[in-house]
Amino acid sequence: MQTRSELLKDTFRKAAHAWELINKLHFTEEEARCLRKHIDQPSYADLHWGVFIPAIKGQATDAQQKKWLPLAYSQAIIGCYAQTELGHGSNVQRLETTATFEPSTDGFIVNTPTIAATKWWPGGLGKVSTHAIVHARLLTNGKDYGIHAFIVQIRSLEDHQPLPGITVADIGTKFGSRAYNSVDNGLLRFNNVHIPRENMLMRLATVTKEGKYVHSNVPTQLAYGAMVNVRKSIVMDASYSLARAVTIAVRYSAVRRQFGVQDGQPEMQVLDYMTQQSRLFPLLATAYAYRFLGQWMSSLYSDTMACFENNDFSTLPEVHACTAGLKSIATSTTADGIEECRKLCGGHGYLTSSGLPDLFAVYVPSCTYEGDNVILLLQVARYLMKTLKFLGSGKEPSGTAAYLSNVTELVSKNCEVAKESDWISPKTLRYAFEARSARLALKCATQIAAASTQDEGFSEASCELLGASRAHCELIIVTRFMGALEREIPGRGVKNQLQILCNIYALSLVTTRAGDFLMTGYLSPEQVELAKSQLRDLFKKVRHNAVSLVDAFDYTDFYLGSSLGRYDGNVYESLYNEALKDPTNASAVTEGYTEFIRPILKQQLGTSMSRL
Template identity: 45%
Template sequence: MVADERTRKLVAASSEVVLANHVEPTADMRAERARASFDSEELAAYLNGGRHKLQRKAELVKMLSDSEWGNKSRRYFLTRQEEYTGALQGILGIWDLVQDKQISLDDALLMRQLFNLPGGLELHIGMFIPSILSQASEEQQAKWLPLAQNLRIIGTYAQTELGHGTFVRGLETTATYDVEREEFVVHSPTLSSTKWWPGGLGKTATHVILMARLFVDSKDYGPHAFIVQIRTLDTHRPLPGIKVGDIGPKAGYNAVDNGYLSFDHVRIPREAMLMRFAKVSREGKYSPPPAANSKASYATMVYVRATIVEEAGWVLAKAATIAIRYNAVRRQTTARAGQKELQVLDYQNTAAELLPLLAASYALIFMGKSAMGMYKQFEADRDRGEFSSLPELHAVLSGLKALSTWITSDGIEACRRGCGGHGYSLLSGLPTLFASYVQNATWEGDNNVMCLQTARYLLKNLLAVQSGKPAAGSAAYLQSAQQEMQSRCSLESAEGWLQAEPLLAAFRHRATRLCIVAVQALQAEGGGKLAFEGPAWNACTVDMIRLARAHSLLVLYSNFADSVKQLASQGAVSAACVAALRKLVALYGLTSLLRELGDFLEDGYMSGSQASQARQQQYALLRGLRPDAVALVDSFGFEDYLLNSALGRKDGDVYRDLLQRAEVSPLNASEEGPAWEGILKTRLAGPHARL
């Protein structure tokens, strides 16, 4: 619509008043980068494994954006069916690039992360093939591996049932050996024994590794693994006796066809049992697995938890990047007319919400690096037949799995709320990030159960100490539990809280005290006796979980402080980077301490005035870190393609992006919208265009 000259002039006078205080978000973003105290590209190169990795990532992003299947422009508009097929096309696209030797296997891993839409092949790659490798006999491997690796079959791993997740021994699916026909009969005796949740099971997989209770001669040998074909290879329809399908929509992760599966007296050959360790002979003789095997399968669980810890920091970092970039260009409210509005990140409460989450991202990323390092050390030991570090590794990673996924789940949502109304739009990227992440708190070991495992380990270590034996590994601090109970925080100034040691001491003290409290509670519930399962234990789980969280925080914080110290002593990054990271270490420690301040005051370890000095120092750190906020998220090195967020754009041009994405959303396919014909027209339509 072209207005006449007079109208334009009239309106221009009003516009001028409005524009006087208007700031373009891209200008704000440039100013933010100009004020940083260190070089974010240097830190990004370090965190990402070198400048060449960042470079390669950019090239892969280009390949992805240019491909039909890698383009993300419709990602937030897909129906469930489109998500499912789109994810398969994506992973097959990457698969083909590897086959055609256009990219390396390392590139493929990076590409999967960038593409960022897990689909129906996740468990084929992540569980089916690895299970065959670890649990199948040589003959079985020779038969199944080529089929799986060449995608002639697609598999998944079917353990969880409608009624059983955590407690594997309680599974109800049965596999009964029929010695006459040398076959197993697989059966689902109850509704609740229906397999439920396996990824790729719904509509993709042709085969499963099935966990079922083995019965031979009416004797229950507990859960064992079988390989079972569930769909025909020529029509992809379920085989007779098998009911299989998708479990329906979820909060997120909907490109994956999590499935259900039940069996009505389905016969499979004896050779379908994975027989690298446990065996059933033709004659029906059962041979149990050697003891080392249970340790090996234990190791797989531990590995999965290490990967979850590793991922947590990077996921929270994405949320922090989006929220901090947006709040750096978002302006709201001025006290006086005629002044520019304030950047929202300059409000103390916004900084107090977002900067600790930035610090937590770094803490978790460094923890992930160490967790993977610990796991690799264990692998090297294991290959020499040495399993002694497994209990410690298991205890540390169980608690860290819980703590890190809680921090990240809650942190993403805090970032989303920190973006005000726009955080509620899918186009911000935050709701999808949250919805596709939060299952981490309940899968691969429910977080509460994880904490109980860690608590059990700590209690046993404390009891060992009390009976004169040494405490081990991450629990070593319990060695001096008795003396620790007498120790008190000795800081006398706010500046003291800038150092890691007083914070570490406080976290150590708390964990020690809570361990002693937990033992006392368990003893009281058990009438003086100590049992690590059963009624008394179940009545003390609140104290146990508190303890495990406190211990895990100590591990996390101590690793963060150590990692930055090492970085500095190795000269891996410049002094300016180290200085910024040191502030993050202090902020993370102080925020964690102040959030659970009662724990440190309850037994008099800290005084009220020490608490108030800690708070002063926390506020000072928020001010000190503010100029580096954007540079610190730039340092994660995320591509716009990966974040796929209108609010998290590197250039800050958030409002244009929101509008452009909205304009092409499906509801806007027609001007009059999908409700005009058939619903609104009969009621609204009048003879005239205007009233």
């Protein structure tokens, strides 16, 4: 365990070294991103390249880009994205920081009116950034025009001291011993800080010299395009992170033996237990499911951008809802899944050398950033309710919501599965997920319609709405996995294995969400039993290839960083050797022995110890 300062300094060193390599080897932007990712230790650079620069590209005018991008690309300035405040997160419209236009100086005066208005969380802000994109209420001519973005220099480019009127600091330590402690998430306060008028990011709106607020003719929807891309990356990362945890847990479960065999024989491999398989194999399947989902989201992004270029924004509500929900489900499932993998490794999963505690601690914030997962699901719910409301009015749902136009049949026709093997038909599975989703959504709509106001109904039904949104998203994931398997897949037997995983993914949802399927009357208890039974068969089928299926994720031992997840299976030697490297083992007699242990053992309390 390093001290926080040591860890930060080490992170700065790695970032600088990477930057040197990137320049020396003339890396492309994508290669540079890939290198930073493989440092596997989050840093200010992730925010500079991943958020600050894209924000300038998305929100600055061409002239502004021409000014700021070269500075940012060369890291002559280092930037961060300061939106969230201490008292304000998801509800961006209620941010309190103000930027008041002052015609006499042709600039804005930026202020932090309350403690709750302190900018809080931006990565890279605490110790490194020289500039911040600050979200603030734009006030001009006595009127509040809502939240806009401004570039504010916060530190001197000469000596890195905070500029006058700026209070900036690190917000302190976070979950885990490493994880995001390598990032200088920061706080920021403004006391009458003047910035030039041109520092407002003016792609969507401008303020004239005279203080007049003017909308540009750029469609506001364009901002959502970038969001789809970000969510695609988050889903891909979910797959990578979950795959990493699953790799460790599967490999270790093949090494670890416990109980189950007669005297003299070795014990049973933990991986052979149904209790282990039933928790681990669905996660293995999920890691694959998200991989295909991410690929599909890439093409969804391209399609969406193509529409936008033709000024066609009609698919936006569906794309927005779908990607919001997928981000939510994928990150929540992955966070829980990593922790489940840790538990599946028994006591040893609690050791840092298992690699799992840190993987969890570094992953969980993704449930909060880029949209709180609960709030995102409620957005999906609003979309579903709206879609149902306008059914038959000519506004037919498209894309991932197209199935809802078939709602009448979906709510009336029950499942026809009569034997185990009926369950592995893609058509049957797809229909089951459609029926579940449609029925849950319709039930919510009915409940809301019965309330005195729509708002009250929505609020009262919000837990059920979360369930309906989850069902909608899980349907999308199941069908995207199936869709991917309709194509040719190279490698002998590969497709067959993926087919098994796809069925495991779908059927494990059928059984864990049995309550949904039974509540809506789509399945009978007997049909759920058949699904369980089919699932057990599938577990047996995948057992043999489980280790190969995680090997296929192709993580190096170095990157995995796990004594339990080693490719060669030498788990115990590795744990032992890692332990001996711990700094506390540098001497046989511990630090503190003379002061705090020897006096106890020698019964010298009150003499040598009275100074404690």
